[in-house]
Amino acid sequence: MRTIVLSFILGAFLMSCGGEQKSHQKQETAKEEEKLTAVVYDADKAKAPQAYMKLSECLIASNPTAAQTYAKRLQSVMPTEGTEEVMKSIEAIANTEDLAAQRKSFEAVTAYFLDIAKKGEAGMDIYLVHCPMAFNNTGADWLSATKEVVNPYFGDEMLHCGRVMETIKGK
Numbered sequence: 001m002r003t004i005v006l007s008f009i010l011g012a013f014l015m016s017c018g019g020e021q022k023s024h025q026k027q028e029t030a031k032e033e034e035k036l037t038a039v040v041y042d043a044d045k046a047k048a049p050q051a052y053m054k055l056s057e058c059l060i061a062s063n064p065t066a067a068q069t070y071a072k073r074l075q076s077v078m079p080t081e082g083t084e085e086v087m088k089s090i091e092a093i094a095n096t097e098d099l100a101a102q103r104k105s106f107e108a109v110t111a112y113f114l115d116i117a118k119k120g121e122a123g124m125d126i127y128l129v130h131c132p133m134a135f136n137n138t139g140a141d142w143l144s145a146t147k148e149v150v151n152p153y154f155g156d157e158m159l160h161c162g163r164v165m166e167t168i169k170g171k
Contacts, residue, residue, distance in 0.1 A: 047077040048074065048077045048079075048113075049113060049116065049117070049122045049124070049126075051070060051073045051074040051077055052113050052143065053144075053145050054070045054073070055067060055074055055093070055106070055109070056142060056143070056152045057070075057152075058070050059099075059102060059106055059152035059153070059155065060150050060151065060155055060159070061155065062155035062156060064096075064097040064098065064099045064102055065097060067093055067099075067102050068093065068094050068095075068096075068102075071090050071091075071093035071094035072094045074090050074109075075087065075090050075091065075094060078090070083112070085108070085112075086108060086109055086111075086112035089105040089106075089109050089112075090105070090109055092105040093105045093106065093109070099155075103152065104135070106142070107135070107141075110140075110141055110142050110143060111141075113143055114128065114141065117168045117170070118168060120169070120170060120171040121171070122143075122170045123170050124145065125145075125168065125170050126143050126144070126145065126168045126170060127143065127145070127146065127147055127164050127166070127168070128143060128166040128167075128168060129141065129142050129143070129149055129151075129162045129163065129164050129165065130162055130163060130165045131151050131153055131154070131158075131161050131162035132162075133161055134151075134153040140153055141165070142162075144164075147164055149161070149162045149163060149164065
């Protein structure tokens with residue numbers, strides 16, 4: 001009986017210590033959430049380049065429906081000021097299932113994000129890739145998060161057409 005009572009007391013003690021640990025964990029979590037709240041603006045800036053990369057992946061996969069979805073996502077995370085021209089191109093991608101038209105509009109979207117990347121605002125290292133055969137051999141650029149050349153202008157028709165022209169360091 002004495003062992004049972006001692007076990008019960010020991011268990012209660014351990015549970016109360018665990019409660020203090022949980023309380024401490026809650027405080028630490030709250031502190032981390034405060035830090036996250038403090039950097040929401042920076043995190044939001046990073047969302048647009050990430051949505052650009054996802055849009056590129058949809059074009060690489062020759063999936064116009066998914067490209068529409070990610071163009072709409074990109075619209076929702078773009079800054080509202082100073083983006084009127086690029087927003088027209090993003091809207092064009094969002095409003096058509098014509099893959100060739102989406103790819104042509106993607107060229108203008110890339111030009112905008114190239115400027116962002118060159119200012120160091122992309123939040124990551126970016127690779128500028130060029131395909132000389134895009135758009136009847138006039139050529140086109142795109143940005144990639146990896147050095148691997150996977151072409152959004154041709155998809156599986158000429159998946160690896162192009163070469164990395166520059167590495168742009170992110171901040």
